[in-house]
Structure formats: C-alpha cells, structure tokens
Amino acid sequence: MTATDAPGTTGTSHAKLQAWVDEVAALTTPDRIQWVTGSDEEWTELTDRLVEAGTFVRLNEEKKPNSFYAASDPSDVARVEDRTYICSVDEKDSGPTNNWMEPEKMKDLMRGLYKGCMKGRTMYVIPFVMGHLESENPMFGVEITDSEYVVVSMRVMARTGSKVLEKIEELGDAANYVPALHSVGAPLEDGQQDVKWPCNPEKYIVQFPEERTIWSFGSGYGGNALLGKKCYSLRIASVMARDEGWLAEHMLILKLISPEQQVYYVAAAFPSACGKTNLAMLKPTIPGWKVETLGDDIAWMRFGKDGRLYAVNPEFGFFGVAPGTNEHTNPNAMATINKGNSVFTNVALTDDGDIWWEGLENTPAHATSWKGQDWTPDSEELSSHPNSRYCTPIEQCDILADEYNDPNGVPISAILFGGRRKTTVPLVTEARDWLHGTFMGATLSSETTAAATGAVGVVRRDPMAMLPFIGYNAGDYFNHWVNLGKDADATKLPKIFYVNWFRRDDEGGFLWPGFGENSRVLKWVIERIEGKAAAVETPIGHVPTPESLDVDGLDMSDADLEKALAVDAEEWKAEIPQIEEWFAKFGDQLPTQLQVELDGLKARLGL
Ligand code: SAT
Ligand code: MN
Numbered sequence: 130m131t132a133t134d135a136p137g138t139t140g141t142s143h144a145k146l147q148a149w150v151d152e153v154a155a156l157t158t159p160d161r162i163q164w165v166t167g168s169d170e171e172w173t174e175l176t177d178r179l180v181e182a183g184t185f186v187r188l189n190e191e192k193k194p195n196s197f198y199a200a201s202d203p204s205d206v207a208r209v210e211d212r213t214y215i216c217s218v219d220e221k222d223s224g225p226t227n228n229w230m231e232p233e234k235m236k237d238l239m240r241g242l243y244k245g246c247m248k249g250r251t252m253y254v255i256p257f258v259m260g261h262l263e264s265e266n267p268m269f270g271v272e273i274t275d276s277e278y279v280v281v282s283m284r285v286m287a288r289t290g291s292k293v294l295e296k297i298e299e300l301g302d303a304a305n306y307v308p309a310l311h312s313v314g315a316p317l318e319d320g321q322q323d324v325k326w327p328c329n330p331e332k333y334i335v336q337f338p339e340e341r342t343i344w345s346f347g348s349g350y351g352g353n354a355l356l357g358k359k360c361y362s363l364r365i366a367s368v369m370a371r372d373e374g375w376l377a378e379h380m381l382i383l384k385l386i387s388p389e390q391q392v393y394y395v396a397a398a399f400p401s402a403c404g405k406t407n408l409a410m411l412k413p414t415i416p417g418w419k420v421e422t423l424g425d426d427i428a429w430m431r432f433g434k435d436g437r438l439y440a441v442n443p444e445f446g447f448f449g450v451a452p453g454t455n456e457h458t459n460p461n462a463m464a465t466i467n468k469g470n471s472v473f474t475n476v477a478l479t480d481d482g483d484i485w486w487e488g489l490e491n492t493p494a495h496a497t498s499w500k501g502q503d504w505t506p507d508s509e510e511l512s513s514h515p516n517s518r519y520c521t522p523i524e525q526c527d528i529l530a531d532e533y534n535d536p537n538g539v540p541i542s543a544i545l546f547g548g549r550r551k552t553t554v555p556l557v558t559e560a561r562d563w564l565h566g567t568f569m570g571a572t573l574s575s576e577t578t579a580a581a582t583g584a585v586g587v588v589r590r591d592p593m594a595m596l597p598f599i600g601y602n603a604g605d606y607f608n609h610w611v612n613l614g615k616d617a618d619a620t621k622l623p624k625i626f627y628v629n630w631f632r633r634d635d636e637g638g639f640l641w642p643g644f645g646e647n648s649r650v651l652k653w654v655i656e657r658i659e660g661k662a663a664a665v666e667t668p669i670g671h672v673p674t675p676e677s678l679d680v681d682g683l684d685m686s687d688a689d690l691e692k693a694l695a696v697d698a699e700e701w702k703a704e705i706p707q708i709e710e711w712f713a714k715f716g717d718q719l720p721t722q723l724q725v726e727l728d729g730l731k732a733r734l735g736l
Contacts, residue, residue: 135252137162143298146271149308150254153273157312158245159252165280167290175277183325184278185472189482194469198478199278200499201350202326206475207516208352208359208401208581210597213334215364217601222338225714226596226603232337235344239333242314242346249317250275256294256306257287259362259443260429261536268366268443269297269306272356276313276327279354282472285446285520287357307365309343309356336360338368338600351448351474351518352580362427362443364600370429371601371609379594380428381409382440382539384530385651388417393655396428396440396623397545398570398594401580402516404630404643406449410461410528413648415679420648421530422461423539424523425449430541436621441538444523450580451476451517453488458644461528462519471521475499477512486513515579543654547628548575548591553700554629556641556678556693557650559657559664559671563614566625568726569670571607572708573627590711604718611720624658627670632693640693642685649679667696668733702734 135154140147141164154162165171176197179185185197215223216232223229230238255272272283283289297304314329332347343360345353352359366377380396387393399405409425424442433439447465451473454462466473476486477496485496496512498504504512523529532539546569548554554574560566570593577587581597590596592603599606614622628650630643653673656662664671675690708727712719 135159135162138164140164141294141298143301143304145302146297146306150273153310154252156240156243157247157252157275159247159250159275161251163251163253164294165253165255165284165290167284167292172281172284175281179277179281182277182323186478186482188473188484192481192483193467193471196469196471196473198476198484199472199474200326200501201475202324202328203500204330205326205328205348205350206514206582207350207579208597209332209334209348210581210583212332213597215336215338215600217338222602222605224602226599232340235333235335239335239344239346242331242333243310243312246312246314246316246346247275249319249321251277253277253280255280255283255289256291256297257283257289257357258293258296259287259357259366260441261534262288262293262296264441264536266305267296269293269304270309270357270361271297271306272309272311274311274354276311276349276354278349279311282351282355282520283357285470285472285522286355286448287445307341307343307361309345309361311345311354311356312347313349313354314347334360336364336600338365341365341369351520355448358427358444358448359598362429363595363598366429366443366600367595367598367606368600371605374613375429375431376438376610376613378428378430379426379598380440380544381405381425382423382428382442382541383409383411384421384423384532384539385655386419386421387655393542393658394423394440394539395543395545395651395654396430396541397547397628398573399547400549400575400578400591400594400596402450402578403547403549403575403594406447406462407454407459407644408647410459410526411647411651412460412645413651414645415648415652415681418648418652421528422526423530423533429538431538432617433537433540435540436618437540438623439538440541441536442533446520446522447526448518448520451486451519452513452515454486454519455489458488461526465526466519466521468525470525471519473517473519475514475517476519477504486517487511515585541623542658543626544623545626545628545654546570546573546593547630548573548594549578549631550574550576550588550629551631551633553697553704554627554632555672555696556629556632557653557673558627558667558669559654560625560627561670563617563619563622563625564611564722565670565726567607567610567614568723569625569627570610571723572711574707590707602718604715604720607715607723608720611722624654626654634689634692640689642683646683649683653678668698668730669696669701672696698734702736705731705734705736
C-alpha cells in the first residue's frame with residue numbers, strides 16, 4: 130500500500146489543500162487518514178480510543194462529566210523554547226530573540242524526521258479557524274497530526290471541523306489557511322505496542338513566516354502541538370499583523386463594569402503562568418464592580434472605523450495552569466471545569482476518579498501523582514507538574530461576556546503589561562503616553578516560570594510578554610508598536626499601565642494580596658482614564674498616591690501599601706544597565722524613540 134491510498138474518511142474538493150494532505154501522507158506514511166468533522170460521535174470515538182490506549186483515564190461522571198485525565202511522558206511537559214525556530218528567509222528577520230536556521234536546510238532536516246513517522250498511526254486532518262468563521266476575513270488553518278490527544282484538545286481550543294472545511298471549499302483559492310504539520314514522531318512497527326504518551330526526544334517547533342507555515346515534530350505538549358495556539362495565533366499572526374497594521378498579542382481580554390454600569394474593556398499581557406487566566410476571570414472584592422471575561426491568553430487587535438483599537442480572542446477554550454487554581458484564586462475557572470468536557474494533563478488522579486493539584490481544596494489522603502506514583506500529603510514530591518494544565522471550553526464560563534461572539538471585537542480602553550518581580554517594579558504605574566507605554570512593554574521583565582523548560586525564577590526581559598512568541602525581528606516588532614501609535618489618534622488609543630502583583634517584603638512574603646483584590650488596581654486604572662484618580666509623577670511614570678487606591682476593607686498595613694507602591698531610585702538605577710544590555714542586542718534595529726525614552730528615564734533618575 131502506498132501512503133496516499135491509505136484508507137480514510139473523505140478528503141476535500143479544495144485541490145490545493147488535498148494536494149498538501151496527499152504530499153504529507155506520502156512522506157509520513159500513516160495507516161489511515163481521518164478528516165476531523167467535529168461531531169459528537171467523533172469526540173466519543175476519539176476519547177474512547179484514547180482511554181483504550183491508556184493515554185486517557187475517564188473521570189468520575191458525577192464529578193467531571195465527559196472529562197479525561199492524561200499524564201505525559203515526564204520529558205514532554207512544557208514549551209521547548211530552545212527547540213523553537215523562526216525560519217525566515219533572511220536571518221536578520223528572526224533575530225535577535227529567536228532561533229534561526231535557513232528554511233530549506235530546516236525543511237531537509239525535518240523531512241528526514243517526518244519520513245515514515247506516522248507509520249502504524251492515523252493521520253488526522255483538522256480544519257480550524259482562529260477567531261470567528263463569520264468574520265470578514267476568517268483566519269483559517271489546517272492542522273495535520275498523528276495524535277488523538279491533539280485532535281481532542283484542538284476541538285476544545287479552536288473552532289474546528291466540517292463547517293470550517295465547507296467554508297474553505299466555498300472560498301476556494303481565496304481562502305487563506307495556514308498549513309500546520311504536527312507529528313509526535315513515534316512510528317509503530319508492525320505489531321509494536323504503543324506507549325501512553327508517544328513523543329520523540331528530538332523536538333522541533335518551526336515557523337516559516339514568509340510561507341505562513343508551521344512544522345512541529347516530537348512533542349505532544351499543548352504549546353508545541355496545538356498549532357492554532359502559540360504557533361499560529363502569535364508567531365505567524367504577529368507577522369501578518371506587522372504586514373497588515375494590527376497587533377497579535379499575548380493578552381487576556383476582560384470586560385469591567387463599574388457600579389454606575391459603565392463598561393470598559395481591558396487587555397493585559399503577562400508571561401506564561403503569571404496569572405492571566407485568574408485576572409481574566411477575576412471576582413472583584415470591591416462592591417458594585419463586575420468582571421466578565423473574553424479571553425485569557427491571546428488578543429488580536431485591529432483599528433475600527435472609529436479609530437479605536439478592537440480586540441478579539443481567537444481561541445475557543447482555556448488552556449490554564451492548574452496548580453494554584455481554587456475557589457479563592459479563581460472560582461470562575463473552577464465552575465467552568467466542573468461542568469466537564471475537559472482534559473486535565475499532568476495533574477494528580479484521586480482514588481474516586483477526580484483530579485487534584487497543589488493549591489486545590491479538599492486535599493486527598495491518597496492520589497496517583499502525574500508521574501503515576503502513589504502520592505499522599507506527606508510525599509516529598511509534588512502531586513502535579515507545576516505546568517500541569519486544564520483544557521476546557523470557553524463557552525462553559527459563566528461570566529463569558531456576550532461580546533465574545535462579536536467578530537468585530539471590543540474597544541480596548543487600557544492595556545496592562547505585567548511581570549513577576551520580587552523587587553523594583555511597583556504595583557501599578559501609568560505610562561505618560563503610547564510611546565512611553567511601548568517602552569514599558571519593550572523592557573518588561575519577569576522571573577521565569579515552569580511554562581517553558583529551563584530554570585525557574587530567573588529575571589529575564591520578556592517584551593510585551595511575547596519573548597517566545599514574536600514571529601519576526603523583535604526590534605521591528607517594537608517599531609511596529611511605535612508606528613501604530615504614531616499613526617493613530619492619540620486620544621483614542623488605549624492607556625498603557627505596568628503592573629506587578631508579585632513584589633515581596635523583606636521576609637519574602639507577597640506585599641499585595643492579589644487575585645480578587647486586583648480589582649482595586651483595575652478601579653484605579655479606570656479612574657485614571659476618567660481623570661478622577663490622583664497619582665504622583667515619578668521617574669518611571671505615574672504611580673497611585675496611597676489615598677487614591679481604594680483599600681477599603683483590605684487587611685493591609687499602610688507601610689506595606691507604601692512599599693508596594695514605592696519607586697526606589699536606587700533599585701531603578703540598578704535596572705538601567707540591564708535595560709541597556711537588553712537594548713544593545715537590537716543594534717540599529719532598535720527604534721530611536723525607545724533609546725530616547727531610555728535616555729529620558731536615566732536623566733530623571735539623575736544618571
Ligand atoms: O503551552 S502554552 O504555550 O499553550 C501555554 C503557555 O505557555 O502560555
Ligand atoms: Mn500563554
């Protein structure tokens with residue numbers, strides 16, 4: 130049997146798409162080809178297959194209906210940034226923050242890996258759209274994968290299936306779709322027994338920006354394998370956005386309703402595992418304020434006819450960090466996952482067929498850890514990997530804003546940048562203008578987390594929380610931000626703020642309680658926009674006076690509040706060489722406007 134005669138469900142009338150699928154099948158030689166329809170029967174068939182293979186454990190129907198537990202290979206638990214490449218034609222277009230290889234060289238290398246890599250497996254073809262199928266210019270993709278886990282997860286995270294394929298066929302050559310090829314890289318010899326989590330020690334996550342193509346090999350983990358997410362909606366989409374004058378950003382989108390029923394939309398960028406999902410679904414502690422959510426990870430922002438910046442969440446689900454999520458930190462996420470239809474990866478499995486993780490209420494007396502070992506509260510090892518995830522449908526979220534379904538998105542009033550810093554960065558700082566806000570974003574720093582492999586807790590610059598996701602030269606990306614501001618009506622641009630929920634006191638404890646209390650910061654942000662709240666001008670921007678922040682009913686000493694808001698000139702002076710070193714990486718690609726901002730900051734610090 131040749132690969133292209135592999136039995137399978139029907140193909141497509143779209144000649145170019147069919148040709149690509151045939152070409153991939155000929156290279157990867159799957160036993161079967163299945164076009165993903167998105168039907169309920171298909172979900173049942175796939176999840177049954179995963180249960181049979183041991184990849185999934187079906188959870189207790191009463192606790193988590195139609196939900197599944199999976200434990201990955203211990204080596205395949207996070208995005209692999211050192212194996213992630215932007216293979217632009219010209220090396221300069223990927224640098225200095227991305228890995229690069231000549232596109233043809235990478236393709237040769239990867240063709241070698243893909244050759245026969247789907248033997249013994251089914252090759253799935255997943256038509257999907259990021260954003261709305263009804264939008265003016267639907268952002269299609271087609272992912273080919275040999276992983277049922279990926280198919281099931283993609284169904285939660287993106288709009289997939291026959292309806293999407295029909296639209297691609299209807300549009301014919303006018304349909305722009307991103308071909309995205311994924312394999313776990315674990316072919317099966319005849320009669321060879323599969324493992325629960327097939328993957329390959331050699332991994333490549335590759336974007337070809339000019340061709341708008343994605344090739345991924347060797348990993349089954351979310352950000353490496355669900356190619357609609359980071360690979361398409363950030364890396365490839367950021368290139369499209371540069372070319373077309375919009376923004377593809379690593380941002381949550383929330384709707385804030387004041388006691389006077391005024392509505393504001395806020396977008397916020399934080400590095401992975403720094404609380405985007407919690408902020409997106411925040412339950413305000415201050416009376417009369419309400420939050421609804423639109424997205425927790427990605428925002429596509431385009432200018433509307435009225436000159437304002439409108440944001441759309443291209444995703445269809447939440448892929449949230451599990452540990453630390455509970456009824457206090459994120460009651461809305463808990464309610465969402467408790468409705469079921471979810472996949473939990475690398476958490477602990479309880480004896481009654483439910484899931485548990487560090488920080489969740491009702492600690493079980495015994496559970497099976499993500500590594501498949503007995504776990505009790507006395508165990509030294511964690512029950513769940515720090516980057517363990519829940520994957521759950523966004524439409525199950527009780528506080529999902531109606532506007533989520535509007536293909537035109539919502540007009541953004543404020544953009545927050547934030548990182549995880551023990552010192553230096555105050556609770557909230559308002560930028561003087563868009564350019565200063567761009568400088569704040571470009572110099573954003575955060576301590577690394579478990580969301581990527583590598584050391585945790587190391588301070589690194591993470592511009593706009595996009596360091597692992599900018600699909601082109603980061604200097605050009607800064608320039609794109611600068612230019613958007615230059616060309617826009619300044620009065621209509623979102624105001625930019627820099628927040629840090631993670632500042633510590635001398636004993637190492639958090640100064641600010643965070644979570645629902647962050648509504649107090651959101652209130653100040655809105656009052657600044659309305660011209661109502663006071664601020665002190667500091668070398669780094671406008672910081673709240675202690676009186677201007679609503680701390681009514683908050684159990685926090687004046688001294689701690691002052692420390693949380695403090696701008697310590699010595700700490701900032703120590704920050705300058707790091708920023709200079711960071712900017713030096715960009716050479717003449719750094720927009721002069723940002724150098725001018727840095728010079729201004731230095732002058733204000735008396736340097
Ligand atoms: O694994 S993902 O990249 O999708 C999640 C994250 O790290 O933000
Ligand atoms: Mn993310």
